[in-house]
Amino acid sequence: MYLCSLFLGKSKEAEIKRINKELANIRSKFKGDKALDGYSKKKYVCKLLFIFLLGHDIDFGHMEAVNLLSSNRYTEKQIGYLFISVLVNSNSELIRLINNAIKNDLASRNPTFMGLALHCIANVGSREMAEAFAGEIPKILVAGDTMDSVKQSAALCLLRLYRTSPDLVPMGDWTSRVVHLLNDQHLGVVTAATSLITTLAQKNPEEFKTSVSLAVSRLSRIVTSASTDLQDYTYYFVPAPWLSVKLLRLLQCYPPPEDPAVRGRLTECLETILNKAQEPPKSKKVQHSNAKNAVLFEAISLIIHHDSEPNLLVRACNQLGQFLQHRETNLRYLALESMCTLASSEFSHEAVKTHIETVTNALKTERDVSVRQRAVDLLYAMCDRSNAQQIVAEMLSYLETADYSIREEIVLKVAILAEKYAVDYTWYVDTILNLIRIAGDYVSEEVWYRVIQIVINRDDVQGYAAKTVFEALQAPACHENLVKVGGYILGEFGNLIAGDPRSSPLIQFNLLHSKFHLCSVPTRALLLSTYIKFVNLFPEVKTTIQDVLRSDSQLKNADVELQQRAVEYLRLSTVASTDILATVLEEMPPFPERESSILAKLKKKKGPSTVTDLEEAKRERSADVNGGPEPAPASASTMSTPSPSADLLGLGAAPPAPTGPPPSSGGLLVDVFSDSPSAVAPLAPGSEDNFARFVCKNNGVLFENQLLQIGLKSEFRQNLGRMFIFYGNKTSTQFLSFTPTLICSDDLRANLSLQTKPVDPTVDGGAQVQQVVNIECVSDFTEAPVLNIQFRYGGTFQNVSVKLPITLNKFFQPTEMASQDFFQRWKQLSSPQQEVQNIFKAKHPMDTEITKAKIIGFGSALLEEVDPNPANFVGAGIIHTKTTQIGCLLRLEPNLQAQMYRLTLRTSKETVSQRLCELLSEQF
């Protein structure tokens, strides 16, 4: 054949030479004066195509190819169309000519020519073609006299045009007739039409709703047919597998059928498909099992999509469970993949979890990395509170030998799971340090930033974190990321372990400094900051650190950043007073954090529409609305019944239960949106703890879950205050109808006046909005206002309530007084109503300095050398309200041996004594 001469020079160079010669020859033929006959034109166009397909660029011949389209000879036309299909470019001049030729062929009523023209449109699918033919093709498709093969091409041609330019395909009468093609006698027509209907139904579900019952009955006829019934449409003893898959796919555009008869018939089909999976194979050929299982997997996808038949879901899960141990790698892969979606259904989540051993085993034994990757995905999807520790442990141990290509992703997943399911944050800290130990190179900045954010935002884990990093740093060779984390944490919280002689300040410093010289510049810079923080935390190592800073290797370091830090820190440590140092080098404030940067990174890595994300969203909806272990139902009934957790601080006082949104006419109203939905969520778990943390401080993170973070910053003077509430959207999706509402009981409203303005109802992904609350204390009060936040995220309604830490002690003014005055007043306030006393066990280590700080943070003055027993603490202050001022005295007596405290409050008003005593007792 004429191509042989072209084929294959001995070397690449020879081939190129040969081809260039041929191209020149063809060019001259095309340009020559002699008109080429159709056959020669076809020959040269075909040669050009061949050359193109060998991987060479072709920039001419288009015109000749277009000429071939109008030939009456089939093969010439065919080659012309092939050239256009493979090599078309949007040259508008040509497109008009091509469209003309197509138009003629479509009108020719010659089915072979029509087929060629339709194939060409489907292959090119450009907008110009859609403009020219999108109106015409539906007519061909539904015309009564159109040949079956033309119908098939027309259906898929229209599908292609709809994909490129949906706006150009007009819906109309033809749609209902297309739906009825599902009933066509010719299975080829049904096969092509089903694809078209599926795509159209995705965008116009209403218009194609009738396709559901037709698809179900068609599917039912196929799955119940004997293997020979469908003749050539049976493939290795499986009746019409492609059509079955397409029909099952079409049904996934819709919810379960409402008509019970249709629904019953569909359930029967799905059961039949599941049953067939258990039958012995009709052939040993892999094509038989592949086709059969293709239908099975599509049926399982539909079952998962409907997510309504627990029985089918569990059967699907069991079937996939069998595949997990199948000898075919392909089936194991698909079973793992499919189970990932099953894990997100509440009906089958538990059933999926039973396969944990098989899946972790797959991590160890699968030889194909893409299968192991699926196993990691599935472990991630099936993880919940009950198995988080096991799964994280398995992932960590796999990480030691994991393929380099997926290590980073595993690190991210472990970090996310550890954070998400940490009940005990010491476990979280251990896990992250293990990550750094095992796969330090793959621990991205996001991960180690995150552990530091969490440690800084949670004071209950700080001591443990300091101790653990200190121990980890003892290893002779540790990863630089550990030095970073260690340096940062010890710089902030090294003081918490400095009491132990084994981790004295000097030992901590020497340990860090022993790593210094092996580290990169950014890490060294971080360590220099740690050193200056040490100067503040531990005055006893100041001179040692100054010596280090002063050394030539620092002061004259070639790196500008290091040199500058050394110079500045040295100077700072020399000239600044202790107070200034303490202010400059104060502990880091909590991070006003937005989205878990790690989650963001994983999403970026995996794309926005992955299974894990779906799963994520589903979980967030169902369980983690408040970041707590139990789902928080947003029900109206909780309004009047205080939730059991709401009374932690109550201690016999009036229960601080919210009494619902007040009527909008009230004068002291704090309800800023009286028309907001009335259902208020019960208090978020952990809300009480967070509340207690704010009694002695004014700034920090009040609440945080997967979606939302609420930060506070407040200031008080006399009986007035102002609170800034920061709402941070941690996701990348907008919050809509974002409505924060302050809820006060009638009692509270009489004593505490709150005023605020509405916030913008839309909070962009990653954005933070601020709300200012002006506060006036009218009279002393016991309860706390509740902050309820409602918004829509994705399609779901979110409802969160937290207690807002506005407490009586915020209106304290400290009063300094001498010993004599103190005891004189103390005696004056000796009536039983004025004194309230509480004896309680210490909940935190009994540290004198911390206690002092807390009393000052509480708002009273701390009076030194007043109490004859130096171990005791006494304080005094005045509570300012609009109506009156109340003098308060307090005395706290620690008993170290018993690990107990006795707290005594004396004020001129019983309710004040009572409330202050409650608030302060919770702090030690």
Added chain:
Amino acid sequence: MQFMLLFSRQGKLRLQKWYVPLSDKEKKKITRELVQTVLARKPKMCSFLEWRDLKIVYKRYASLYFCCAIEDQDNELITLEIIHRYVELLDKYFGSVCELDIIFNFEKAYFILDEFLLGGEVQETSKKNVLKAIEQADLLQEILRQKVAGPF
């Protein structure tokens, strides 16, 4: 389906069919990357892999790799059988097809594919019907060949 590629063990592209609009540059880049990825895989490995945001389904027949890119919700196993059915069609038409058949009769390989798959979707699964369409065309060609004199 977004595209189908046929390439040899040496990485030479033998057939390419794109069902989504892409620039030539993009097509070349995708082809290079995928050929490399697939050729690097070992024989017993599974036939599916994730690639960018697509799923790749591939199978080797003798010296040729058949490789399809499908979307997230598409069915991997049925795609594997699309490949097999296409191989059967080529086999039946050429009579025990080999790489050279596809090189020299590339236009036939394309015509058969167009009858079987159109716009990335299965159009006709019946072997008889697909081959009937192709044979009819060949018949037209034969008639023409007799009419047009000239050396071949």
